[in-house]
Amino acid sequence: MRKFKNYIILVCFFAVLGLLSQLSGCASIQHPTGGPRDSVPPKILKEQPKNFSTNFRSDEINIEFDEYFKLANEYKEISVSPAMEKSPIFKVKKKVLNIQFQEPLQDSTTYTINFGNGLTDYNEGNILKNYMYVFSTGTEIDSLSISGTVTNSLTKEPVLDATVLLFQASQDTLFGKKRASLFTSTDSSGNFSLKYLRENVYTIYALKEEGGDKIYNTAKELIGFLDKPITLTKDTAGIKLEIHQEEPVNFRVVDRKIEKDGRIAFAFNKQLTKPSIQILYPSELNATKITEFGEDADSAYVWTQSLDFDSINVAFQDDGKNLDTLTIRRNKRDTYNKVLNITDNIPSQLIKPGTDLTLTLSAPVGAIDGKKFNLLQDSLPVAGLRVSRDSLSTRKIHLKFPWRDEKKYIINIAEAAFTGVFGGTNKAYTREFSKDVEENYGAISAIIAVPDTSKNYIVQVLTEQDKVVHQLAINKNTTINLPLMALGTYYLRVIYDDNKNGKWDTGVVSTRKQPEKVWNFEEELALKANWELEKKITIPKAP
Known part of the structure; x- marks a missing residue:
């Protein structure tokens, strides 16, 4: 009997252990994964009055979305064309955008409200790109369009999210001062389309900017433009805009400082041709100073015999022409450690x-x-x-x-x-x-044929990161031999050096001068170990 009781006790003991094990497993807490991140922008459920309405008479518009949303940079992103003296008021009311006009609308006029990147969902910031609300106070809506592509002038690659700006030619003086009322953004293939336009003469620009204000106002931004205005009388496609960073017209020193080791450093806003620096005060330092310019002549270092001045006045020249002067003041308590690193x-x-x-x-x-x-x-x-x-x-x-x-x-x-x-x-x-060891390197032999020996060409060999590793100006058939090149993929680019100054000249938007033409050899130069890659390359005539 005692053995039977002990057996019963053991059975119950192991049963309880099994139950506790199951409970422990059930009680294991798992953090919710949350699912995939929401990447869908807000969707429009209803527009009142309807989009593309004619004989428009309302003084407000209500647009209902499928989720909560917000306006992002509305003063930079949202534009109304034609422009109004008093901008409409945009109010978010839960899932509805209310737009109230502050002045009477013109008769027989097509209006376009372009939201650019100004509409996003509330939580994730997904953008409803290039949404447009269009209406006419007359019997028909203007229906002409302009479309094309935006590419980089040097790489010829399509540009994503470039802003294409359209001005009436009579208002082109506003470019660089005021945002265009007609604009759109490019897709990942560099394509753009401007719709619901009326017959008119337009100037067109492409801008890849930093500030997001859709105004070309700094040389750091990339700009592209057409030589001549577009006379729009029918749908126009195939517009090609190439953007580049324009070299500033006026020289400016963008940075200057006396470093801890006593070196005086300068950075310029543009590349110089034959730069020089003179110390005007203290003048006795000028004769013994040592100057070194950066590889692209857009920066300089100056070393002086003494650093006991309160201030130093420096003049900058290029090819003998005076550019600018400036003064650097130093604190008398500053000390300098002249260690040679x-x-x-x-x-x-x-x-x-x-x-x-x-x-x-x-x-x-x-x-x-x-x-x-x-x-x-x-x-x-x-x-x-x-x-x-x-x-x-x-x-x-x-x-x-x-x-x-x-x-x-x-x-x-x-x-x-x-x-x-x-x-x-x-x-x-x-x-x-x-x-x-040499086996870890390769060699490139490029046999270059030029189309016209009266012209100059700049041949560049570049890495995948677009860094120039070799450059040569030629005007005749030439073989470029590059031994002991690091393994990797290289590209070849040719600049049509029209003015024969040995460098790529950018455009000038103010005078509609386009940058010098560029051609990229389509094939990759894939360099393998201990291998000489030979390519015959015929430069085409400038496009």
Whole structure:
């Protein structure tokens, strides 16, 4: 009997354990996934009066949506054409947009309310793009249209979300000052369409902007335009607008500062041709100053003998022409640490075959103490390291040595091996690296045929990131050989250098001058290891 009771107790015990296990599993709390993110913009359920109404007589419009919504940047995004002296009042009432007119409407006129990107759902901000409410106070609605594409002038790629602006030619002076009443945005293929237009003469622009105000007001924005106005008498398609960043007409220094090491740095708003800088005050600093311009001549560094001035007055010239002057004031309590910082050309710890180890110091180098350089090859000291100055830069030093495959190198440069022209020395510097092997590189041979030897062409080889790695101006059939190129995909671009100045000239919107033409070779130059890629390329005549 006791054994039977013990058996019953065990059965109950395990049954309870099983029940608790099930309860524990059931009680496991899972966080809700929430489902996929809502990406659908608001939908219109009802418009009162109906969209595209004629003989319009109402003083208000009500538009009902399927969800709660909000107006985003309504003063920048929403436009009414023709423009009104008093803008309509837009009110959100739950799921209804109420629009109230503040002045009488013109007779026999087609009105367009373009919402641009100004309507979004309340929670996720999904945009109802380019929604338009159209009506006429007459018996018919203007029905003409203009459509086309917007591409980048250099890459020829379609531009998404560029704003296409349309002005009546008689009001073109408003461009750059006031937002156009007629505008639309491009889709992912760069396509645009402007609808419900009346017969008129129009000027058209494409703008890729930063501020969102739909006004071209900074040189950082991309702009495109047609040479001549459009006389619209029928639907017009195939308009091609190419946008680019226009080079500013007037020179301006956009940044200036005295850095912690005493270097005076300048940044310009445009590239210069033959730049120069003069120190007007203190004038005694001008004769000994050292100036270095950036690779694109849109920036400069200046080093001076002394930094004990209260202010320094600097003049800028280009090709002998005076551009601007400015004054930099400094705090008397400012101190400067003239340490010569060192950077090099081997960030991956592999030096490219056939190249030197190049050091760039943060200030011009005066004296070099060759005894403070030590080179190790596989941990053993080796002789034969040559130290030489760069012929074009006072800050670059080349370390030459017959680097060997499968060897490990350590370069040690002791403190004060370099002394700056105007004082300061380097801290101790150590770098470990090896020589890369040629098998890790490829070569490109481009056989270029030009269409007209009386004209100039600029041939550029670019990376996938659109960085120019080689550029050459030619006016005859030429073979470009590029050995030891890093593996990857390259592209070839040709600029039709009409004025033969060796650079791509942008357009000028104020004079309707278009940028110099560009042609992109359609094939990719895919470079493989230890491989020479040869391409025959015939440049077509300028489009």
